[in-house]
Amino acid sequence: MGFYRTPEKLEAVSPQKKAKGKASLTAMMSKAGRETVTDVEFNWHEKDFATQSGSITDIYTDEAMSSALATHASAAGATLYLKVDATADNPLTNYILPGAQLLLTSSTNYRIEVRAKVVSVDRNGASSRIRVRLLTADSNQAAYSLSTANFAYVMPTTFPEFGGIPKVISYKPGRFYNYCSIKKEAMALSRTAMKTKGIRPNDKDMNYVGMKMDALEALGVKMEQELLWGARYEETNAENGQLEWGSMGIDQMLTTYGYTGSKTSYKYDATYTGQKWREGGYAWLKAFFMTHSQYADLEKMWHAVGNGTILGITELAETNRFISLAQEPRDVEFGLSVRKLITPWGVLNLFDHSLLNINPAHQYAWYGIPEGGLTYAMIADSDVQFLPDQNYGKGGMQHVDGRYDLWLVQNGYFFNNIKGFFHLHDVGVDNAL
Numbered sequence: 001m002g003f004y005r006t007p008e009k010l011e012a013v014s015p016q017k018k019a020k021g022k023a024s025l026t027a028m029m030s031k032a033g034r035e036t037v038t039d040v041e042f043n044w045h046e047k048d049f050a051t052q053s054g055s056i057t058d059i060y061t062d063e064a065m066s067s068a069l070a071t072h073a074s075a076a077g078a079t080l081y082l083k084v085d086a087t088a089d090n091p092l093t094n095y096i097l098p099g100a101q102l103l104l105t106s107s108t109n110y111r112i113e114v115r116a117k118v119v120s121v122d123r124n125g126a127s128s129r130i131r132v133r134l135l136t137a138d139s140n141q142a143a144y145s146l147s148t149a150n151f152a153y154v155m156p157t158t159f160p161e162f163g164g165i166p167k168v169i170s171y172k173p174g175r176f177y178n179y180c181s182i183k184k185e186a187m188a189l190s191r192t193a194m195k196t197k198g199i200r201p202n203d204k205d206m207n208y209v210g211m212k213m214d215a216l217e218a219l220g221v222k223m224e225q226e227l228l229w230g231a232r233y234e235e236t237n238a239e240n241g242q243l244e245w246g247s248m249g250i251d252q253m254l255t256t257y258g259y260t261g262s263k264t265s266y267k268y269d270a271t272y273t274g275q276k277w278r279e280g281g282y283a284w285l286k287a288f289f290m291t292h293s294q295y296a297d298l299e300k301m302w303h304a305v306g307n308g309t310i311l312g313i314t315e316l317a318e319t320n321r322f323i324s325l326a327q328e329p330r331d332v333e334f335g336l337s338v339r340k341l342i343t344p345w346g347v348l349n350l351f352d353h354s355l356l357n358i359n360p361a362h363q364y365a366w367y368g369i370p371e372g373g374l375t376y377a378m379i380a381d382s383d384v385q386f387l388p389d390q391n392y393g394k395g396g397m398q399h400v401d402g403r404y405d406l407w408l409v410q411n412g413y414f415f416n417n418i419k420g421f422f423h424l425h426d427v428g429v430d431n432a433l
Contacts, residue, residue: 027351027353028302028353028374029227029376031374033374033375033376034378035376035377036378036380037180037379041177041179042178042412043177044176044177045176046417047174050095051095051294052153052154053152053153053154054152055085055088055092056083056092056149056151057084057150060080060081061080063081063131065081068147074137074138075134075138076134076135078133080116080131080132080134081129081132082104082129083127084129085127086123086125086126089259089260090259092152092154094169095154096118097118097121097166098118098120099117099166100117101118101155101158102116102118102132102153102154102155104146104151105149106144106148106150106151107151111141112139114134114139115136116134117135118131119133176418178377178413178415179232179234179246179247179412180245180247180378180410181410182244182245182408182410183222183226183410184407185216185222186215187406188404192401199211201392212386212405215407216384216386219407223411225355226249227374227413228250228251229251229252230246230249231248231252232247233245233246247412247413248412250367250415250423253415253421257415258419259295261291263422263425264423265424265426266280266281266431267426267429268431269284270433271287272284272433273431273433277315277316277430278315278319280431281315281316282320288422288424292368293345295370295417295420296370296371296417296419298348298368299348300371301370301420302349302368303367305365305366305427306352306353306363306366307352307357308360309350309364309365309427309428311428312427313427313428315428364425364427364428366422366424367422368421375416376413377412378411379411382409384407384408389404391403
């Protein structure tokens with residue numbers, strides 16, 4: 001199983017499953033590092049991606065931001081007010097102080113190039129305002145006037161001779177947390193079954209070992225599914241009044257902490273309304289990967305996909321000379337059948353994850369995991385344990401005519417380089433809008 005990493009522990013993926021060339025059922029857990037934690041709730045800190053740039057919502061000529069800049073030339077020395085949404089991902093206000101220089105430009109027209117100096121910064125959520133003084137004049141060209149600028153790059157803060165000490169921008173790391181949840185998988189053997197079938201509860205009896213392996217594999221599948229779709233929660237159990245925890249999976253992590261657009265769908269993207277996958281799919285992938293390449297090296301990521309995604313990529317490869325899909329001739333690790341997706345962003349290793357193929361909707365999913373992005377957290381260095389029934393034959397608390405053995409684990413996950421994760425959905429599905 002994926003969570004077993006030492007030779008003395010059982011390998012719960014059968015040779016038959018590996019021979020099929022499919023992914024190990026716990027392949028994503030297999031890629032995780034390991035760390036011991038001493039509390040059910042564990043925390044980690046991560047600095048935001050410092051782009052030193054950001055979007056501009058509008059440009060105004062007055063402090064009240066009621067008079068928008070018209071399409072005409074603005075002279076050097078003019079005072080303008082840039083409206084910025086400081087609630088968006090990586091807002092411009094994170095990176096500037098009075099005295100900083102800005103290059104005001106456009107995300108669609110490079111010809112807009114006006115330099116400005118920051119006079120003051122008013123951080124007010126979605127209506128944040130930056131007062132600037134232009135250092136260079138506008139182009140006086142209607143086709144690329146400063147009024148259509150929507151982006152700014154930050155240059156160093158400049159000072160006069162005998163200038164004072166600059167103010168400090170503190171790039172505070174974000175604080176994230178998850179829980180170690182308790183998971184169990186029980187196996188029951190009645191006294192009658194053991195007597196009539198000759199099952200001996202020890203590791204020399206292959207029938208018993210097979211039952212242990214089946215129970216372990218069932219636990220591993222559930223743990224892998226929790227890694228994808230688990231929910232983080234803490235509550236008091238209604239039956240025994242004790243605390244109970246759930247662990248956050250990748251999907252919830254992306255919804256909670258991921259950047260806008262890191263979890264998206266071609267089927268419901270309004271930009272491609274009415275377009276078949278063959279018509280707009282490649283443009284959609286290009287736009288997404290151009291954005292995501294800011295946060296992670298796409299070639300070094302681990303790409304888990306459903307078999308519908310493979311078909312969707314194959315369809316694009318048939319019609320586009322800039323993309324191709326090649327089958328790796330052999331299994332490379334964990335029983336994976338790896339396909340090499342050759343793209344303008346590099347060669348991406350895709351593996352067909354068997355658990356994504358169970359649900360027809362997830363057959364068209366694509367999960368991206370950055371290099372070193374997962375760390376398997378466990379309480380007090382106790383990984384998956386097998387707990388045999390010590391009360392069998394002694395009456396025990398339940399006085400059952402048989403025995404209960406079980407597998408036990410308490411674990412959760414650190415998600416490192418959070419903005420490097422992504423989840424694409426409906427890869428290969430026609431747009432439904």
